[in-house]
Amino acid sequence: MFAARLKQLRKKRGLTMQELADYVGVAKSTYAGYESGYRQPTIESIQTISRKLRTSADYLLGLTDDPQPPVQPNHNAKEYLNYEQLHWDGVPLQQEDLALIRSLLERLLRDRTLPKDE
Structure with a gap:
């Protein structure tokens, strides 16, 4: 199955x-x-x-019959915090709230990367 799918997709994409x-x-x-x-x-x-x-490799290997690779969700919190209409359990978050959350997360990550005193 791998060989046949490989050849079929190569030709479909117009590649030699x-x-x-x-x-x-x-x-x-x-x-x-x-x-x-x-x-x-x-x-x-x-x-x-x-x-x-x-x-997907799964399609080439015959593990699925869907040739389209699954779309991977983006879980980057930094990108989520740039959305205009975020809410917390239905309560809209203001831009000031999001700025505070961004600064807290940046501080948390900065503190994590600082060398620890032994």
Whole structure:
């Protein structure tokens, strides 16, 4: 299944074997072996290939039939604190509140990185 999906997606994306081999950092003959099923790529190569083909490693490996990679949620608190309409349990947070929260978090992280006196 891996070899067939690899070849199908490469062609769908309009890439040559040489282009994908160069991107992965392997010889064209090595990459051709992946598509024929003669060779097995490393985990790192599978990850690299899936990025280039804009799919998931799970799809290439046959663990899912959905070729679209799942969207990873962004959990960066700094970005959340820049939203205009944040609330805490339904109570709107004002810009002053958000500024205070940002400064507290920055202080917390700064204190964490300071060297500890022994």
